[in-house]
Amino acid sequence: METARELFFAQGYTATGIAQILNSSGANSGSLYHFFPTKEDLLIAVLEKYKILLEPAVIGPAYARAVDPIERLFAVLDGYRQLLTATDFALGCPIGNLALEMSNSHPQVRALVVENFEGWRLAIRHLLEQAQGRLPSEVDLDQLSHFVLITMEGAVMLARAYHDFGPFDAAMASLRDHFERLVQDGSDWSTPKQITQGIQ
């Protein structure tokens, strides 16, 4: 199953054959089909695994690299940049890859993709809640967390297509700009603009 996860991640679901999984893992077809009656069951197990991996593999490391909630948010995003760097754009977001491939057809798989996205988004939302005091009061955290998720998925997609960090970094810079304007706006009513600007 671990081998299947890696191969689905690297090549996609359709492009990965059962035979390849068996070769790479050293398992036999009968053993595999004893636990996973169909290829789709294998994919479902992989998607369940990703739900478990979210915290230790994505959120945890980002928390360790920063303390401020907004900085932690960008540390999460930077984690995907590091993955792209380490694999020379071969690996992006495993869920995003499967999302496009499986968004038609299989409803159970799609439901698990949504669960994975929601896990990620709610982790971001949790960070936004911690920064809520600095944001304008009218900001919708569900909306903003969706926006961050969408930006991340789009940025990873484009970076892989371009084999270049230009689009990715542009999105990160724009998103940072957006957050700076939100924070700026959030402090306007309580603190005169001139003072915060004077300190900088």
Place this chain on the structure above:
Amino acid sequence: METARELFFAQGYTATGIAQILNSSGANSGSLYHFFPTKEDLLIAVLEKYKILLEPAVIGPAYARAVDPIERLFAVLDGYRQLLTATDFALGCPIGNLALEMSNSHPQVRALVVENFEGWRLAIRHLLEQAQGRLPSEVDLDQLSHFVLITMEGAVMLARAYHDFGPFDAAMASLRDHFERLVQDGSDWSTPKQITQGIQ
């Protein structure tokens, strides 16, 4: 080739078989292979076609629905929303679909994916240039146009995965908010804030 384009769009490249293209189009395998020696050549022709379709199928209709450059930008994005509605989330962005599927392996295909993305982005950039007077002078139009493209691709991906417009509309609302703040900031130095606020 037109049938291949539709099937690649709806099902993806790997998931579409030559036999299916032949059945749906009524062509024979020999005829197909006379013009397209490999399946990849067929994909390349499809991607070239998309470059041509950008203007009449995407940009043109959006221009017809709005006049203001920023409104035209959002009209382009709304075009993808309409496509998702019309096909019940079955069809998203044809280039984005292929981008994730082909971002590894074939370099020639990836180059054409990039050309398609760049065509789209430069069309957006052209709109931003027309609105440049309303934006802060320090805004980087290349960065901002990449940001818009990335938001669009991510929004379409998530909408298809969720089978729901929540994420898509959240991204559009956030992007609108970002543009409003840019325009607001762009007018600050020339016009006192109080006056424009008073007019509203």
Place this chain on the structure above:
DNA sequence: GTCTTAGTTGAACGATCAATCAAGTTCTAA
């Protein structure tokens, strides 16, 4: 010590995959 259950083995299945090719037809130009 035997019965049951869980798990393993790997050859084999029919279907489908992208691709081929010899034969036949249509078009073009001299």
Place this chain on the structure above:
DNA sequence: TTAGAACTTGATTGATCGTTCAACTAAGAC
């Protein structure tokens, strides 16, 4: 009128697809 190139036809190729299954082994229960 005719030679040759352009194009079509569809049966067929070997490889690979996901899946099956009868035979086998290992381990715990009574």
